[in-house]
Amino acid sequence: MVSSEASLHYVRQDSIETTKNKKTLKVVDKQTGQELTLELHNNTIRAVDLAKLGVTLYDPGFLNTASCISRITYIDGDKGILRYRGYPIEELAEKSTFMEVSFLLLYGELPTSRELEHFSHRVLRHTFLKQSLVDIIKATPKDAHPMGLLVSMLAAEGTLYPDANPAINGDDVYSSPRAREKQILRLLGTMPTLAAFIYRHKMGRPFNYPAYGGSRSYTENFMYMLDSMEDPSYRPNATLVKALDTLFVLHADHELNCSTAAVRHLTSSGVDVFTAFSGAAGALYGPLHGGANEAVLRMLEKIGSVDKVPAFIEAVKNRKARLMGFGHRVYKSYDPRARIVRKLAYQVFEICGRDPLIEIATKLEEHALKDNYFIERKLYPNVDFYSGLIYKAMGFPTDFFTILFAIGRTPGWLAHWLEYLDDPDKKIARPRQNYLGSDERSYIPITQRNSSVKYSTDYVSPAEKRRVNGFAVAKM
Numbered sequence: 001m002v003s004s005e006a007s008l009h010y011v012r013q014d015s016i017e018t019t020k021n022k023k024t025l026k027v028v029d030k031q032t033g034q035e036l037t038l039e040l041h042n043n044t045i046r047a048v049d050l051a052k053l054g055v056t057l058y059d060p061g062f063l064n065t066a067s068c069i070s071r072i073t074y075i076d077g078d079k080g081i082l083r084y085r086g087y088p089i090e091e092l093a094e095k096s097t098f099m100e101v102s103f104l105l106l107y108g109e110l111p112t113s114r115e116l117e118h119f120s121h122r123v124l125r126h127t128f129l130k131q132s133l134v135d136i137i138k139a140t141p142k143d144a145h146p147m148g149l150l151v152s153m154l155a156a157e158g159t160l161y162p163d164a165n166p167a168i169n170g171d172d173v174y175s176s177p178r179a180r181e182k183q184i185l186r187l188l189g190t191m192p193t194l195a196a197f198i199y200r201h202k203m204g205r206p207f208n209y210p211a212y213g214g215s216r217s218y219t220e221n222f223m224y225m226l227d228s229m230e231d232p233s234y235r236p237n238a239t240l241v242k243a244l245d246t247l248f249v250l251h252a253d254h255e256l257n258c259s260t261a262a263v264r265h266l267t268s269s270g271v272d273v274f275t276a277f278s279g280a281a282g283a284l285y286g287p288l289h290g291g292a293n294e295a296v297l298r299m300l301e302k303i304g305s306v307d308k309v310p311a312f313i314e315a316v317k318n319r320k321a322r323l324m325g326f327g328h329r330v331y332k333s334y335d336p337r338a339r340i341v342r343k344l345a346y347q348v349f350e351i352c353g354r355d356p357l358i359e360i361a362t363k364l365e366e367h368a369l370k371d372n373y374f375i376e377r378k379l380y381p382n383v384d385f386y387s388g389l390i391y392k393a394m395g396f397p398t399d400f401f402t403i404l405f406a407i408g409r410t411p412g413w414l415a416h417w418l419e420y421l422d423d424p425d426k427k428i429a430r431p432r433q434n435y436l437g438s439d440e441r442s443y444i445p446i447t448q449r450n451s452s453v454k455y456s457t458d459y460v461s462p463a464e465k466r467r468v469n470g471f472a473v474a475k476m
Contacts, residue, residue, distance in 0.1 A: 029053055058434050062256075068264065068423060072105060072415050073253045077330040082337065084253060085109070093340045098248040099123065099218050102188060102411035105253055106418065124221065126189030127210035129197065130160055134207065137197050146198045146403045147285040151278050153194050158274025161186070165272045174273075174421055183273045184414050191410045192218070195403045196225035202397065206230070219245040222407070239351055240394060243344050244404075247387060250337045251405050253412030255330070259283040259290065263413045264420050265429040273417055280413055281406055290402040290409075293388035296325035297398050300357045300364075300389075309363045317373050325385030326368060327378070337383035345386045345393070352393040361389055 023040035027050070036053055038045045044066055047057050059065045074083045082089040085104050092101055096110075099120045103111040111119060136156055140149055158165065164183060166173045174180050197207050208225045211232065216224060223236035223244065254260070259280040266276040284290030299322070303312050315321035328335055349358065365381055368374045391401045420426055460468075 056432050073255045075255050075330050077332050080333040080336045093246050093249050098245045101249050101252050105411045105415040123188045126185040127193050129193050137201050146400050149198050151281045155278040158272045166270045171270045191407050192222035243348050248408035251408030260416050267420050268429040290405040293384040294401045296384050297388040299324045300360050303360050306359050306363045313367050328382045332378045334380045335382040338381045341386040345390050348390050348393050355393045
């Protein structure tokens with residue numbers, strides 16, 4: 001067993017030890033005196049090398065564990081930098097479109113005009129849903145949470161393409177570039193249609209099928225499916241289309257977040273991409289991930305008015321309330337996406353009206369940015385803080401916010417899916433554990449056991465009492 005006093009010695013770069021000109025890290029077990037020299041690759045060591053000392057890394061939440069080598073998204077949380085394939089998010093949000101950014105994430109370079117036209121055309125051709133999926137949506141309760149439906153629909157969609165299912169046709173199905181491309185088009189194409197149909201079902205309105213063949217962009221086509229009242233000529237407001245398209249760009253990828261890590265984790269088992277996406281959507285559903293903007297809005301509604309902001313701030317500092325939309329696992333400065341979304345918000349408010357909650361949000365941000373409690377903890381507004389206000393101003397139901405996030409994140413999930421398939425180091429994900437349970441024990445006959453677990457047989461629900469008494473009366 002390695003001593004808890006085992007120490008790591010990192011040799012300075014200007015006098016670093018080398019093994020064939022490679023950087024190394026020396027690990028010394030002070031208990032045994034055993035030394036281990038580990039190669040450093042991009043300031044990273046292979047965790048499995050520490051097994052030579054009998055050491056396993058314990059890292060709940062993967063705070064400092066790299067599970068892959070990626071070339072898709074770069075983040076410097078201390079400096080507030082976010083880049084897709086090397087391009088700053090600020091430039092992409094201002095100058096690009098969601099389809100162009102999708103192409104960039106998937107294929108590594110910005111498309112030419114001809115490539116973008118061809119790619120967009122093919123994606124829009126795949127926006128139609130098979131009737132069986134439409135029937136499933138119609139059969140679900142109208143008050144079901146949209147993300148719960150999306151999780152189910154993505155899994156169901158995967159059953160419609162047995163030819164592209166590794167469980168049916170072997171784990172080399174995705175070795176074909178054509179098979180991969182088909183899944184990319186299907187998922188990018190059907191995601192907004194699933195979302196629009198789920199929305200229309202929730203509103204009790206008939207579905208609008210995609211307006212394929214016209215001049216509508218990806219995002220404009222989505223808004224057409226949401227809002228057209230059976231008018232094929234309907235065109236949504238261009239400023240609102242641009243605002244939503246930009247939000248999709250901002251959400252397109254964010255390195256190995258919870259849902260993207262889920263895509264890679266599930267893909268490692270060889271499962272089909274639709275099931276992997278269903279799992280990713282399930283992760284995104286959570287209020288600590290994609291559901292955070294929904295949680296922000298509920299928090300602002302709970303605060304109620306601007307004059308109650310100071311009291312709420314004090315409650316947060318005293319751990320009696322939770323501040324949503326501030327702070328980020330990665331960013332230790334202002335989230336670069338938040339600045340862009342804040343500007344977008346005011347553009348949307350000029351068209352849709354200024355929501356009263358924006359006053360609360362502005363005052364909350366103002367107080368937090370001046371308060372040492374939040375400054376010392378580096379709690380700055382993140383992208384979720386203002387995106388929920390934009391969605392609300394545009395008239396989306398609060399429980400629909402996360403499904404909009406899912407549309408934007410689709411190309412990022414697909415890019416990581418593609419990267420994983422070609423990773424020479426890929427292995428099925430199987431984390432280790434630090435077992436602290438019981439040592440070996442002998443089986444005890446049931447008549448000799450004394451219960452010590454926290455399990456109660458006393459509680460019976462009122463409904464169960466009603467049923468039991470009903471049966472008792474019947475037997476008499």
